[in-house]
Amino acid sequence: MLQIYHNSRCGKSRQCLVLMQNSNLEFEVIHYLTHPPSFNELSTVIEKLNIKPIALVRQKEKIWIEKYEDQKLDDKQIILAMISNPILIERPIVVKGNKAIIGRDLEKVSKFIA
Template sequence: MLQIYHNSRCGKSRQCLALIQNSKLEYKVIHYLTHPPSFEELSTIIEKLNIKPFDLVRQKEKIWIENYKDQKLDDKQVILAMISNPILIERPIVVKGNKAIIGRDLEKVSKFIA
């Protein structure tokens, strides 16, 4: 079953969700802003994305700029910042089995879920 970490206020996230809905595949929507992932869940997602935690941060968000931008943070601290402020998590994230993708490019998402 697919999982989509979704923010309904984000156009890219809505487009990605619509693509998944039209695919007729079984999926689960996770509203990560109201139900943030745990440290373990986010660490697993980052592992499935095959990226560094910093690469999942929305670095233009005001919270990041004001509180974290100029700090030297290790991976654990970056993950904790995203858990404390889930708006910092890049979206949408689509998880399929042991792999995941940041779903901003719908063509890539189509290939990923096929």
């Protein structure tokens, strides 16, 4: 089943959600700000994205700049930072089976979920 890690305050995330709703496909909405993923869940998503954890971090967020930017963090610490501060997770993320995509480009999402 498709999943979307969604932030309703984000315009790109809202656009991606509408695209998925219009697809007539079944999917689950994960409101990751109110229900942050576990370490294992986020690690799995990162694996499905085929990226390093730092690539999923919104590095312009104030909390990243103030708390983490000047630290040398390993992958585990970066994932823990995102779990503790889910606003740091790039959005939206669309998961399909064993693959995932950061859904900022709606054309790519359309092809991905097709």
